[in-house]
Structures are given as structure tokens and as C-alpha cells.
Amino acid sequence: MACLLSWAASVCAQNVVEVPRQHTGVQLIGNGVELDPHFFSQNITRNDGATEQDWYNVVVPRVKAMGVQRFRVMLLPHWWEPYNDNSDPYVTDWSKLTLDSPEMNSVCKVLDLAQEVGGDVTLVLWGCPLSANSVDPKIGYIGRHFMVDPDCPTWVTLCADELEFAENFISVVSYLIKEKNYTCIREITPYNEPDGAVSPLDRYYKVCKALDARLKREGLREQVRLNLSDNTDCRRWYLKGCTENLAQEADLFNSHTYIFGYDDPNSKALNWERRNVKLARNAGKKHFVGEFGSDLCRGASRQVDINWYERGVLLVRNAVNFLNAGAAGFSYWGLLDQYYGANESYAQMQQLGLWRYKECAYQPEDLAEGIVGDYACRPHYYAYSLLTRFIKKYSWAYPLDLKNQFVAGTAVVDLDGKWTYVFANATKKARAYDLKNSWHGGMNGCEVYLYSRETLPSDDSMLAPVGSIEPENGAFKVEIPAESVIVLRQR
Numbered sequence: 001m002a003c004l005l006s007w008a009a010s011v012c013a014q015n016v017v018e019v020p021r022q023h024t025g026v027q028l029i030g031n032g033v034e035l036d037p038h039f040f041s042q043n044i045t046r047n048d049g050a051t052e053q054d055w056y057n058v059v060v061p062r063v064k065a066m067g068v069q070r071f072r073v074m075l076l077p078h079w080w081e082p083y084n085d086n087s088d089p090y091v092t093d094w095s096k097l098t099l100d101s102p103e104m105n106s107v108c109k110v111l112d113l114a115q116e117v118g119g120d121v122t123l124v125l126w127g128c129p130l131s132a133n134s135v136d137p138k139i140g141y142i143g144r145h146f147m148v149d150p151d152c153p154t155w156v157t158l159c160a161d162e163l164e165f166a167e168n169f170i171s172v173v174s175y176l177i178k179e180k181n182y183t184c185i186r187e188i189t190p191y192n193e194p195d196g197a198v199s200p201l202d203r204y205y206k207v208c209k210a211l212d213a214r215l216k217r218e219g220l221r222e223q224v225r226l227n228l229s230d231n232t233d234c235r236r237w238y239l240k241g242c243t244e245n246l247a248q249e250a251d252l253f254n255s256h257t258y259i260f261g262y263d264d265p266n267s268k269a270l271n272w273e274r275r276n277v278k279l280a281r282n283a284g285k286k287h288f289v290g291e292f293g294s295d296l297c298r299g300a301s302r303q304v305d306i307n308w309y310e311r312g313v314l315l316v317r318n319a320v321n322f323l324n325a326g327a328a329g330f331s332y333w334g335l336l337d338q339y340y341g342a343n344e345s346y347a348q349m350q351q352l353g354l355w356r357y358k359e360c361a362y363q364p365e366d367l368a369e370g371i372v373g374d375y376a377c378r379p380h381y382y383a384y385s386l387l388t389r390f391i392k393k394y395s396w397a398y399p400l401d402l403k404n405q406f407v408a409g410t411a412v413v414d415l416d417g418k419w420t421y422v423f424a425n426a427t428k429k430a431r432a433y434d435l436k437n438s439w440h441g442g443m444n445g446c447e448v449y450l451y452s453r454e455t456l457p458s459d460d461s462m463l464a465p466v467g468s469i470e471p472e473n474g475a476f477k478v479e480i481p482a483e484s485v486i487v488l489r490q491r
Contacts (some may be wrong), residue, residue, distance in 0.1 A: 030393035032070025034334035041106035079103035089163035127156030166214040195238040225251035233257035247283035254290035261295035265405035273325035286328035312383025317424035324399035354381040434475040451485035
């Protein structure tokens, strides 16, 4: 422990870092993960070894240990309305809805978990599928969903009628809240990444306004927020259009990003999110990073660095930069590797999880090497968990200036007045700082958590404290090893 938190001859020159007198001005809404509801409806039904007990023995305990606060959850409209209930978008024929479908039961498993841990859920209706299929053999192949826009070529499309879309989406939201009593549902989002050839802006505005009106009609508008834009990183014009035209309807804006990599300085992520935050602030709203990963993408379901130890440092560094830029929080895609269709090929399995799927499912390829065992944790599971465990909603972030473009730090104070200090060092040298905090309680002793190659658990245990630190002469003397993450959490 002494070698981690004391000076060493090899460490770069000492720097004094002070917690600023001003936070970002944004109270955090929490950090989370994508947890799409396919485990019961798709993974288990593949008959390749996944069982119901795996959910309760693996997924649930890990989510609890991580302290996940937010869940982004995918929906598809045919799960509860495979065929149009009637021709009147203002009247729902509940007898025609399949609210007990395998897919909806799988959704409820995710909501049960979120409810149990006190997490907030954002339901995202992906769009209208060109080719829909139900796990329920009584329904089977559905084909082209009735709401599909014939002019949209993607696998999920814009709706042909925004009123029917609003009826479809809000009917299931109403059912889950009023009939199933889920209080965890806090936000809804129409379309994942609508800027990616799904919806032109003018059509997107109409959909959002229709959802807003329908929520009001159902008496749910005070309970359910609209989390809008959901744009990709390189199409800020979409976010700009939404902030200018949906300021009255939106409660929150979010964007996704996969453009920041190992060679990118902090300023790149900082400036990207600062521009997003400014656009949202112009509309009187907060901005949230709804998805993020690395820039080493191999299609939509693979990233080359998925098993790298260094990925954990990168994710934390980018998350810290988002917070320092004024983001209200962030969500990682995704919690676990899984199939999104019971009959999908191996090439279609999403492999971006904090942990893997059943070992037998993986075929020989470079991205499948190095991690062994069923539901085996990847290194970044331990790094990202430090963020979900210790940076809580309703906290305030105070950016730390560490005078290095590849070392990022932030100080966060929660509602209890406890401070958490997060440092991510992506350089190949240890970095030493005198950390000072003149705020009340800021210099109380802390437990120290370290993400390093040497501290990675051999199982799915959370990183345990490697020791504690007390102030010396009014400062914490902190050494951050090369290519590591350190979190100081007040006791």
C-alpha cells in the first residue's frame, strides 16, 4: 500500500490539485447500463445452456453488487401488439394486446430487478420492424409490422402514423405502471439513434409531440419523462434540432458516442460533451450520455478491445471527462453479451458486455480469446463498477485539473456530504498529486480502491479497498500508478 500512496523516485514531479469552488452546475441523475430484455425470451430459448437460475445466480447479484442506478431497456412494438388492435388510435382494445407474451414476461424480469434495486428505467421503443417474429408458437412469424413506414429501409423503421405509434408505446407504459405497479419507469425514448436513417427531424418532432400528448391524456405526464434525441456522436445537428424544437416536450436530452479512443486527449471528449451540454442548456434541460464505448468498433456488435485491461482505464477516463463537461450521467452499452434473436447466428451476438455469455457459445476468433468460463467478467467490469458503486444520483461533480491530457480526475459529493475522488491515468508513468479540498468535510479520510492489472479479482467480486489514506499537511498525497484507476471514497 505504501508504494501506491506515497512518493517514489520514479514518479513525475509533484503537482498540487485543488477541488474548485464551483461544481459543473448539474446535479447528477445517475449512471447505468443497457440491459435489454432478451435473456429469458431469447438466450434461454436457444437451448445452448442458459438457464433461468443463471439470471438469479449471476445477473441479479452482480447488478446489486455494482449498485446500478439506471437501466436503458429496449422494447419492440410487436411484443405486445403484433397486429393492430383497431383502426382508432385514440381507443385501445386491450383484448387484442399480447401483454403476457414471452417477450413481455422477459421485460418484466428486467423491471423486477430495477424495482428491487431502486434503479430508474428508460424504456426505448426501437422502432417498427420490417420482419417481426414472436417466440410464442401461437403467434410465430408476424412479418412486416403494421406501423412500418414503407419508405424507410432499415430493419426498424419510422412509424407510418405517429398517433398509432403513441397509442402502441403509451399503452404498454400505462399497463406496466398502472396494472403492474412498476414505479421504476421514469423515462421513455422513441427510437434508438433515429438520426441513423430512421427518422428525419421533422417526423421525429411529430412523434415526440404525439407521445407528449398521449402521456398527458393518460395522466402519466408527471410520472414519465421524455428522454429525447438519442443521436449518434457525429450528428450533433440532430441534437440541435431537437433542443430548438422540442424544448417544451423534452425533459432530458441524450447522445451516444463511440469516437473516443486510446490516443485521444481529454480535450476531445470534454469539448464534445460541452457542446452537447450547451445545446441542452439552451433549452433549459440536462444532457446525458446514453451509450458509450471505445472507437475500436467492428460493426455494431463487436469492439476489438473488448477484452483488454486498458479498456477499463479508457471507459473511466471518458466517463470522468463527460462529468467534468457537465453531463448529468452516463450509461454503458451493455451489461452482458447476449443474443437478440432465438435463431440468430454467432456473428449476430452482441459482444460488448461487462461480462460474457455461456462459454460454449463462443467460436474461435480473436475477440473471443483470453476470457474463459460461463459469464466470465471482462476487466472493464471491475473498473466501470467503481463508477456505479460510488458516483450516485443527486451528486455534484467538481472537475479536477490534473495538467495532463491523458490523466483525468473529478471530485463528486453526494447528498450525505461524502466525497468521492476518481482518477484515471492512461499514461505509462505513475502520477503524483497533492489533493486539497477546502469544502467542509472534504479532507476526511478515505478508503482507496485501485483498478490495476495486479488487483483484478479472479472471480466476479467487486474491487476491495487496497488501504486507506489520511490527509498530511492539509492534502491527500496520491500516487496513481501507470495505466490505472484510483478511487478515494470517504468512509
